[in-house]
Amino acid sequence: MRRVRPIAWYTVLIGLSLIFIAPLVWMLLTTFKTPGEATRVPPTVLPEEPTTGAFDTLLGNSQTPVLRWFLNSVLAATGQAILVLAVASMAAYALARLEFRAKRLIFGMIIATLFIPGFVLIIPNFLIVDRLGMLDSLWALIIPGAAGAFGVFFLRQFFLSLPRELEEAAVLEGANAWQVFTRVVLPLSKPALATLAVISFLTNWNDFIWPVYVLFSPEAFTLPPGLAILQGAYTINYPVIMAGALVASIPVLLLFIVAQRYVIEGVSRSGLKG
């Protein structure tokens, strides 16, 4: 490794960081400005008279119940993460460790669907969700997304990498497959489960096109379609729109800060399947 001049090196890295961080900082600063100040030319960097007016406007409008959207987003993302963990881990364990007929066929089919572009399923799924009475409800955001193949694929790879000896020892002590799964395999898989939970949560939290079209009433919205509504309702009252965007950003940014390792791990793994 050639020596790099530390000062030049870190100047480049910090310069790059600004490109990624400055827009987010601008969003934060704007939320504390008045609508007039937010669009002033030349712009002010720090709010002249910091105000929470944008939040008052945002929270005071019953047409745009942002707290409700926030709650819906939390419920949908958490619900889906739990559902994905439950169904994907069981299926992945069967596919990784148990022998049964049609195993290869089923696994092949699940993998093949990784290549189906999501938009093909949107229209038929709209009708299916309608038929199941889930339209305009949180169930439409929780359940269909759990069908994704990534969780099963990801956990199967992880289970295959576990040493068999522990499972075999448990079998010798009389454990059945379910007990091996719940008492040996799952506890060993905490990092992988955490990774999958975080990735599922983020994906669901950020989902946009699906909630835009399956939710209709303002009380049923999550934050992403809500932001589109805010943009339409407040056009150039940017502090209010940025306040909404901030509300949608903070939970995922916090989660990313806390669980950064898991997020990066999950993303890295998704590339190594190639």
Add this chain to the structure above:
Amino acid sequence: MAAETALTRTPPVQAGEAGTGGRVRRTGPLTPYLLLLPYFVVFATFVLVPAVYGLWISLHDWDYLLPGKPFVGLDNYQALFDSSSAVYSFFWESMSATGIFTVLSVPLLLTVPLLLALLLNRKFRGRTIFRAIYFAPYVLGVAVIGVLWRFLLDPNLGVVNAILGAVGLPGDTPWTTALPWGWVTLVGVTVWWTLGFNAVIYLAGLQDIPRELYEAARIDGGGKWAEFRHVTLPGLRPVLLFVTVNTILVSANMFGQSYLITQGAPGTETRTAIMYIAQVGLSDYKMGSAAAMSYLLTACLLLISLLVFRLFRERRDA
């Protein structure tokens, strides 16, 4: 559907692998199926069934709001190729919007993240922190980055034009309202937003390349560029293939950026295929026509993916 029958038809008679030693033995013959069942129900309902159901819809004049949904054969597909049909020009305009976006963004999303990954693939203090910073925009959804950049790039009120104007550059670029600026915006924002995702995948791939290969290359001489060409690129091949195919698919799925930032502007030029399909199918409720469009787009993507796979294989043989 095929899978469903395969699953139910399988007689649960054999005691599985009872005799093969080493394997988990105390497995009831039904256990694997019971473990698979919950996922499979969701998978069948929201992936397998709709994949086929969508085809069925595309063969009908399927208006969600009307009771009758007459069978029309391939009419919906034919209309897409018939220049006198109502959907023809809008559909192909949206396909070309997706095409332009994909052609402009994919090369950037393949190269810039690779440079970033090479930069981060060194040992220095704070590496993890910088990696996290470059990745951070990606954890925000398209809705957040969409409304944020619409604000920043607002032609009259946005800070980007204000800064450009302050340093003596033109300060009135119509980033979100005219072409070609609309494309610059959509591509630029997307690169800014998703760069970290590809970079992290590249980085994992780079770390999998054995050190010895670099040492061998160094002994042979030839410098950094030769090292990159003969060690790094071949070592990254599988990752590169994944990133290429995935980036093409993601670009072809583009929706939120156009929906929120340019809103199709100036007219409908930056309305992508997905935007148009969603509008026809889920706003105008002409689902048969929209389903046909989505299958045609899928066929295009399949073809492109196959070409990419092929390209990568030929390169290996060469």
